[in-house]
Amino acid sequence: MSRLRWKLLQAAAGSCIPPREELGAPPGAGSGSPPLRRADLPAPGRGLGSARPRRAARRSAPVRQCRGRGDRAQRFRLSASFFLLLAMAAPRDAEIRKDVQNYYGQVLKKSADLQTSACVTAARLVPKHIREALTNVHEEVALRYYGCGLVIPECLENCWILDLGSGSGRDCYVLSQLVGETGHVTGIDMTENQVEVAKKYIEYHMEKYGFQTPNVTFLHGYIENLEETGIKNESYDIVISNCVINLVPDKQAVLQEAYRVLKHGGELYFSDVYASLELPEEIRTHRILWGECLGGALYWKDLAILAQKIGFCTPRLVTANLITVQNEELERVIGDCRFVSATFRLFKLPKTGPAERCQVTYNGGIIGHEKELIFDANFTFKEGEVVEVDEETAAILKNSRFAHNFLIRPVGEKLPARSGCSALESKDIITDPFKLAGESDNAKPRCPSDVAGGCCL
Ligand SMILES: C[S@@+](CC[C@H](N)C(=O)[O-])C[C@H]1O[C@@H](n2cnc3c(N)ncnc32)[C@H](O)[C@@H]1O
Numbered sequence: 001m002s003r004l005r006w007k008l009l010q011a012a013a014g015s016c017i018p019p020r021e022e023l024g025a026p027p028g029a030g031s032g033s034p035p036l037r038r039a040d041l042p043a044p045g046r047g048l049g050s051a052r053p054r055r056a057a058r059r060s061a062p063v064r065q066c067r068g069r070g071d072r073a074q075r076f077r078l079s080a081s082f083f084l085l086l087a088m089a090a091p092r093d094a095e096i097r098k099d100v101q102n103y104y105g106q107v108l109k110k111s112a113d114l115q116t117s118a119c120v121t122a123a124r125l126v127p128k129h130i131r132e133a134l135t136n137v138h139e140e141v142a143l144r145y146y147g148c149g150l151v152i153p154e155c156l157e158n159c160w161i162l163d164l165g166s167g168s169g170r171d172c173y174v175l176s177q178l179v180g181e182t183g184h185v186t187g188i189d190m191t192e193n194q195v196e197v198a199k200k201y202i203e204y205h206m207e208k209y210g211f212q213t214p215n216v217t218f219l220h221g222y223i224e225n226l227e228e229t230g231i232k233n234e235s236y237d238i239v240i241s242n243c244v245i246n247l248v249p250d251k252q253a254v255l256q257e258a259y260r261v262l263k264h265g266g267e268l269y270f271s272d273v274y275a276s277l278e279l280p281e282e283i284r285t286h287r288i289l290w291g292e293c294l295g296g297a298l299y300w301k302d303l304a305i306l307a308q309k310i311g312f313c314t315p316r317l318v319t320a321n322l323i324t325v326q327n328e329e330l331e332r333v334i335g336d337c338r339f340v341s342a343t344f345r346l347f348k349l350p351k352t353g354p355a356e357r358c359q360v361t362y363n364g365g366i367i368g369h370e371k372e373l374i375f376d377a378n379f380t381f382k383e384g385e386v387v388e389v390d391e392e393t394a395a396i397l398k399n400s401r402f403a404h405n406f407l408i409r410p411v412g413e414k415l416p417a418r419s420g421c422s423a424l425e426s427k428d429i430i431t432d433p434f435k436l437a438g439e440s441d442n443a444k445p446r447c448p449s450d451v452a453g454g455c456c457l
Helices: 003-016 055-059 072-089 093-107 128-135 139-143 170-179 192-200 202-209 251-261 287-291 300-310 328-334 391-399 401-405 433-442
Strands: 160-164 184-189 216-220 236-242 262-275 316-322 339-347 358-362 372-374 380-382 386-389 406-410
Touching: 093 192, 093 287, 128 170, 139 170, 139 192, 160 170, 160 251, 170 184, 170 202, 170 216, 170 236, 184 192, 192 202, 192 216, 202 216, 236 251, 251 262, 251 300, 262 300, 287 328, 300 339, 316 433, 339 433, 358 380, 358 391, 386 391, 391 401, 391 406, 401 406
Parallel strands: 160 184, 160 236, 184 216, 236 262
Antiparallel strands: 262 339, 316 339, 358 386, 358 406, 372 380
């Protein structure tokens, strides 16, 4: 977009559009990245359902606070010209990619450069073995960490893991220690600078871990088309992703690709940002908010709809943290909308016959989780304790890598003396990350208090 057109946009939109240079656009560039436009962005859950809250959209109509100058008529004229100019801009997904690549490749140099807590939220207990693995990661890699949760699941030895949007590689290097030399971790990212930083330290980490053969690979590519990078069907045990899917316009394509490359019984374990509402246009078209992982956030209820459409089990909510925005201007644009960073696990199960409720007993064999396995926000399995679980949880435990760590029996068999709670009623199951984040903020009742050596990141 020409400099003149950008100025016109700024004039029309007031302070909602930042100076181009602020986003790293080369001064004087003749064409390039217009602001993001609704038509080019995925309406969160477009065509996925009907009854969705539109409260923020109504309250934050085009003439709201972020412009807030002049009388009503003038404000209307401003908003009309703003949308006219937006309509002329006609950006495409490729331009969103360019913006994001520029933001993560050129503008940001370290986590502290971010203007919201969205990309570095992770106030949760971290088991000791993960904390130790984190301390082995090279300083430059760690400095460029922009994730929003802890994407280190349990039971990892020998696993093949794919990290979607691996950035500078922090999570890949932690996981490469935990899967061991016979496992493997592949990181894929579309921003060359990020991939370069990640690759630079392969030798450093392999030497540190004492591995003869590197067990980590970094690829340059797009996560909505993994086939392009040669990633084959059913080739990974686990797919992870940390604060990336919100940045991709076509979220369904990403989840579909994750499903394709996962083996049966595998899981997508990922942290991302979710919105409390279907996002209004002002937020979706705000370039900084998009780059900061808020503008492209999925309305949280749409995740379950997408997961079902693709064939995954019901999303299992693991952790959630409310996001804070430390910037008055961005706060004004956001208005009533709230954001949360949440970690979900989505299992791909083989299509077998109908599942049944079961009694399961955790045998305690998982490294770092010997006494208890906090499976998600609803299920914690204590070693040796019998728990009755619903059909889907039973199917997940039977068909995933966790099968070896559980004794699974049909309901009705006589229980041994040490039995735990029975299956949660569906009304008690927490699926809303905002509810979980609120609970954790108030009392942290579902936070494990006795993880050995746990601490907050
Ligand atoms: C918020 S950063 C997170 C990076 C990393 N996961 C971490 O925790 O540090 C988002 C990353 O996603 C990458 N990304 C965004 N869209 C992508 C896409 N469509 N394909 C591949 N990578 C993408 C960006 O290049 C950036 O490195």
